Amino acid sequence: MTTNKATIAVRPLEKRRPAGRSLMYPRRRAYQYAFALPAICLVFVFFVLPFVANAFFAFVRWTGYSSTLTWTGLDNFRLLDQVGLLRHAITVTAIYAVTAMVVQNGVGLALATALQRTGRVNSVFRSVFFVPVLISPLAAGYIWAAVLDDHGPANAFLSAVLPGDFHYAWLGHDTSALLTVASIDAWKLSGLVTLVYIAGLNRIPEQVLQAATLDGAGAWRRFWSIKLPLLAPAVTFNVTVSLVGAFSALDVVFSTTAGGPGDATTLLNVAVYTQYGQSFFGTASALSFVVTLMVILTAVPMMSWLRRREVPM
Amino acid sequence: MNTNAVRTGVRYLLLTLFAIPWIVVPFWLLIVNSLKTEGDSSVLSLAWPKHFNGGANYRTVIEQGSYFLGLRNSALMAVPTILAVLLLGSMAAWSYARSGSRPLRFAYYTSALSIVLPPAIVPTIYVLTRLGINGTQLGYMLVIAGTRLGVVVFLATGFVRTLPHDFEEAAQIDGANRWQIYWRIVLPMLTPVLFTSAVMLIISVWNDFYFALFLLRGSERATLPLTLYQFASTSTHGVSWNLVFAHVVLTSLPLVLVYAVLQRRVLGGLTEGGVTG
Numbered sequence: 094m095t096t097n098k099a100t101i102a103v104r105p106l107e108k109r110r111p112a113g114r115s116l117m118y119p120r121r122r123a124y125q126y127a128f129a130l131p132a133i134c135l136v137f138v139f140f141v142l143p144f145v146a147n148a149f150f151a152f153v154r155w156t157g158y159s160s161t162l163t164w165t166g167l168d169n170f171r172l173l174d175q176v177g178l179l180r181h182a183i184t185v186t187a188i189y190a191v192t193a194m195v196v197q198n199g200v201g202l203a204l205a206t207a208l209q210r211t212g213r214v215n216s217v218f219r220s221v222f223f224v225p226v227l228i229s230p231l232a233a234g235y236i237w238a239a240v241l242d243d244h245g246p247a248n249a250f251l252s253a254v255l256p257g258d259f260h261y262a263w264l265g266h267d268t269s270a271l272l273t274v275a276s277i278d279a280w281k282l283s284g285l286v287t288l289v290y291i292a293g294l295n296r297i298p299e300q301v302l303q304a305a306t307l308d309g310a311g312a313w314r315r316f317w318s319i320k321l322p323l324l325a326p327a328v329t330f331n332v333t334v335s336l337v338g339a340f341s342a343l344d345v346v347f348s349t350t351a352g353g354p355g356d357a358t359t360l361l362n363v364a365v366y367t368q369y370g371q372s373f374f375g376t377a378s379a380l381s382f383v384v385t386l387m388v389i390l391t392a393v394p395m396m397s398w399l400r401r402r403e404v405p406m
Numbered sequence: 407m408n409t410n411a412v413r414t415g416v417r418y419l420l421l422t423l424f425a426i427p428w429i430v431v432p433f434w435l436l437i438v439n440s441l442k443t444e445g446d447s448s449v450l451s452l453a454w455p456k457h458f459n460g461g462a463n464y465r466t467v468i469e470q471g472s473y474f475l476g477l478r479n480s481a482l483m484a485v486p487t488i489l490a491v492l493l494l495g496s497m498a499a500w501s502y503a504r505s506g507s508r509p510l511r512f513a514y515y516t517s518a519l520s521i522v523l524p525p526a527i528v529p530t531i532y533v534l535t536r537l538g539i540n541g542t543q544l545g546y547m548l549v550i551a552g553t554r555l556g557v558v559v560f561l562a563t564g565f566v567r568t569l570p571h572d573f574e575e576a577a578q579i580d581g582a583n584r585w586q587i588y589w590r591i592v593l594p595m596l597t598p599v600l601f602t603s604a605v606m607l608i609i610s611v612w613n614d615f616y617f618a619l620f621l622l623r624g625s626e627r628a629t630l631p632l633t634l635y636q637f638a639s640t641s642t643h644g645v646s647w648n649l650v651f652a653h654v655v656l657t658s659l660p661l662v663l664v665y666a667v668l669q670r671r672v673l674g675g676l677t678e679g680g681v682t683g
Contacts, residue, residue, distance in 0.1 A: 124584045125501040125510060132498035132555050133513045139552025140520045143533055147526030207417055218421050220669045221429055227665055228658040229613035229631045235638060235654050236432045239647055245450045246431055288676045341524040344615045369528060378528045385524055392522045
C-alpha cells in the first residue's frame with residue numbers, strides 16, 4: 094500500500110520528463126527497442142499471431158481433406174452443436190474448472206492457515222505438501238487412477254471403515270469420473286496455491302490481528318472477519334488463475350479416463366485434440382475459440398482488478 | 407498444560423492425518439508397486455513386495471520405455487529454452503520498466519496478457535507449418551518460449567520498477583555500454599525474481615504434455631512426459647501397474663531430486679517472489 098502512495102507522489106515529476114524516467118536517457122530509445130525486440134518477436138509470432146488467427150479459423154471451413162479455406166460464419170459451431178459436442182463440452186469444462194478451483198483453493202487456504210508460521214515442523218509439512226506440484230499431471234493421473242481403482246486402497250479403506258464391500262469405480266461413472274479427474278488436477282496444483290495464500294497471510298499486519306485478539310475475537314472470528322477479507326487479493330488471484338487454468342485442462346484426462354466413460358470427461362481441449370486428430374481443423378479452432386471466450390469472460394474482471402493495484406507506468 | 411501447546415499438537419495431528427491420504431498413500435502405492443511383479447502389482451495393495459522385481463521393472467522401462475531418450479530430449483529442449491526465456495524476458499523487462507514509450511507499453515501488456523490467455527494450438531501448428539518447422543524440436547522450443555515469456559516479463563518488469571536508477575547511471579558515467587549495464591548491473595540485481603521465474607518455468611516446461619503432444623512428431627523426438635504417455639498407453643503395458651509406476655518414478659525423479667537439494671530456496675522464492683504482484 095505504501096509503495097502505491099509513493100508512486101502517486103512521484104508522478105508529476107515523471108510527467109515533466111515524458112521521454113523516460115531518467116536524465117541519462119534523453120530521446121534516444123533505440124537501445125530499449127533493441128533489448129525488447131527478441132522477446133517481442135517471439136511473443137508476437139508464437140502467441141499473438143496464432144491467438145488472433147484462431148478468431149478467424151473458428152469461422153472457416155477447414156479440413157485436412159481440402160486445401161481451401163472458406164468463410165462459413167457460425168457453421169462450425171452449429172455443426173459441433175448438432176453432434177451434441179459443443180454444449181456438452183462447455184458444461185463439462187465448466188463443472189471441471191469449478192470443481193478443480195474449489196478443491197484447490199479449499200485445500201490451499203486450509204493448509205496455508207495451518208502452516209503460516211515459519212518453523213521447523215511447518216517447513217517439513219510445507220515441503221511435503223509441495224511435492225505433487227513437481228510431478229507431471231500425467232503422472233498424477235496414473236497414481237490416482239491406481240489409488241481409486243475398484244480394488245485400490247481408497248475402496249479398501251472404505252470397505253474397512255464402512256459396512257459392506259466397496260468396489261466403486263470412481264472413474265467409471267459419468268459424474269464421479271468428472272469430479273474425480275478435476276480433483277486430481279487440483280491435487281497436483283494445491284501446493285502452489287498454498288504458497289500464494291501463505292504469502293498473502295504474511296502480508297496481513299500483525300497489529301490488526303493483535304488488536305482483534307485484545308477485543309476478544311477468537312481464532313474463527315479472526316479468520317472470517319480479518320484474515321479472509323484482507324486476503325482478498327490472493328483469493329481473487331488464486332480463484333481466477335485456477336479457473337482459467339482448468340479451462341484448458343487436458344493432461345490428467347489423458348492419463349485417467351481418456352475422455353470417458355462415454356464422453357463424460359471430454360473437456361473442450363480434449364475435443365480439440367480429437368477434432369484435430371480427425372483433420373477437422375476448423376471445428377478444432379472453433380472449440381479452442383470457446384476456451385478463449387470462457388477465459389476472457391473470467392479473466393477480464395481479474396485483469397481490471399490487477400491493474401487497479403498495479404504501480405502506474 | 408498450556409492451551410497453546412495443545413492447540414499446536416492438535417494442528418500437527420490434523421496435518422498428519424490429512425497428509426496420509428493426500429501424500430503418503432499415493433506415493434507409497436507408487437513406489438512400492440514399482441518394485442513388485444506384474445501379478446502382485448495388479449491388486450494395488452500397499453503391502454511391501456513379496457517378490458522383489460524392482461530391478462527388472464526399471465530395466466524394462468529404460469529399455470522399452472525409451473527413458474533415456476526422453477530424458478535427453480527433455481533436457482536438450484527445456485534447458486536452452488528456459489535460459490533463453492530468462493535472458494530475453496529480463497532484457498525486455500528492463501526496457502519495459504525504464505521506458506514510457508507507447509509501443510513498448512503495448513508490448514508489455516500483451517506479454518502480461520499471454521500469461522492468462524490460452525494459446526491457440528491449431529493456428530500455432532499452421533504458423534509452424536508455414537515456417538517449415540512443424541513437428542520439430544526447434545518449433546516446439548520457439549512456441550514454448552513465446553508462450554512462457556509473459557511470466558518472466560511480468561515478474562521482472564515489476565521488479566525493475568522498484569530498483570533505483572543510480573547504479574545504471576553510475577555505470578553509464580563510468581563509460582559502460584548498454585549491454586554492459588544490463589549484464590553487469592541489471593541482471594545481477596534481478597537474480598531473486600529470475601530464480602522465482604526459473605522455478606515456475608522449470609515446473610511447467612519440464613512437465614509440459616499439451617504442447618509436446620501437438621507439436622512434436624515422431625517417437626525419436628519424444629520428451630519424458632510423451633515417453634511416459636506412450637509407454638503407459640501401449641496395450642501391452644496398459645495394465646502393468648508395476649511398469650507404469652516404475653516409469654512414473656523415473657520420470658518424476660529429476661525434478662524431485664533437484665527439489666530435495668533446493669527445497670528451502672524453491673519454497674522461499676515462490677512465497678516471497680511476489681507471484682500475486
